Amino acid sequence: MEVDQVVPLPRLPRVAVCGGTHGNELSGVYLVRELLKLQREVMKKEQEEDLKPASVLLVLSNPRAMQQCRRYVDTDLNQCTATLYFLSPSGPLSDMAPYEIIRSRELNALLGPKGSPAAVDLVCDLHNTTANMGLCFIAYSDCDWICLHIFRHLQCVITLNLNPRSAAMEIGPQPHGVVRSNIYTAMKVGVQHMLDWVRLFNSGNVFEGGFVDVFTMVKHIDYPRDSETRNITAAIHPCLQDRDFCLLHPEDPLFQTFSGETVRYKGTEPLYPFFINECAYYEKGIALSLARKRHIICHCAFKD
Structure with a gap:
């Protein structure tokens, strides 16, 4: 291009x-x-x-x-x-x-x-x-x-x-x-x-x-929750914690339940997670967000 x-x-x-x-x-x-x-x-x-x-x-x-x-x-x-x-x-x-x-x-x-x-x-x-x-x-x-x-x-x-x-x-x-x-x-x-x-x-x-690399948000993912109380039943998996902007592949560990089971990412494409386990987003029902990485053209620019 x-x-x-x-x-x-x-x-x-x-x-x-x-x-x-x-x-x-x-x-x-x-x-x-x-x-x-x-x-x-x-x-x-x-x-x-x-x-x-x-x-x-x-x-x-x-x-x-x-x-x-x-x-x-x-x-x-x-x-x-x-x-x-x-x-x-x-x-x-x-x-x-x-x-x-x-x-x-x-x-x-x-x-x-x-x-x-x-x-x-x-x-x-x-x-x-x-x-x-x-x-x-x-x-x-x-x-x-x-x-x-x-x-x-x-x-x-x-x-x-x-x-x-x-x-x-x-x-x-x-x-x-x-x-x-x-x-x-x-x-x-x-x-x-x-x-x-x-x-x-x-x-x-x-x-x-x-060109400039950008991450375009695709979707948010909430924590697993109890169907009756709506309390969360899992935390971010240790393999994912602190790995913002590292590619997440289908079947990679996503959450670890409080009983010790691993919940895996069921998406159909690899995406980049960010805002992983952000404290302020518990109230929003967001455990992490997922983005696609894009290579965007940046045209030559000058002051008009």
Whole structure:
């Protein structure tokens, strides 16, 4: 397949980095706090030298959940912000509305409003996972040339797993409510490389075409459950635990029941598991997700 097609892309003058969407995923919380401190120092220097102020918007998304070191206060903020893409963000709210619904409106006004000329051009939302996924980017389209070029750039400089104009950075393993130095540092490096790419792009650099490997989600798998109580009856098999993005073949061990029996993968094709045994997904009924690996073309790009 040819890769020499040239794609003109819009400049990215407004970039947002958000941490604490889930208040107990602490790498993003502490990284945004550190970046805010550095940004204040830089802005003070720029004001003294009469330079243009920094253009990266840094946001602590869910302050109440952060204060309580909980994933959320009332409901998952991720789901609330996703709803804004499909429903009007300005309708009336009840006095009893969940905190995260109210906060999603505030974030929409801060980062948008959606579809408006004032909306930010790129959002990177920082997350931790208890799964052994390394540094992983999750995007919502495999045709977003800006995200694909950022992903390709990052794959060239660091080990990265991609799951395809906003993107979430997932990094683990890290227990919720804990910050690990190596995980924090890996997130910091990933954010720095992403912002470096944006600066290079905005300054007029042309990025060559090529290919990028992505993982496209196929389905979720729940834990085995008791038909009456709906309690889980098995855990992730030891042979699968911590093997995120390692190919899972039909008949490979999948679960181990609490009585010691092995439950095997009954799929018809080999797929790549990820979010294996993610702590926060027990409530969602997800033991792991399965994806296909794809080799996607990334056309040559330049600032329009």
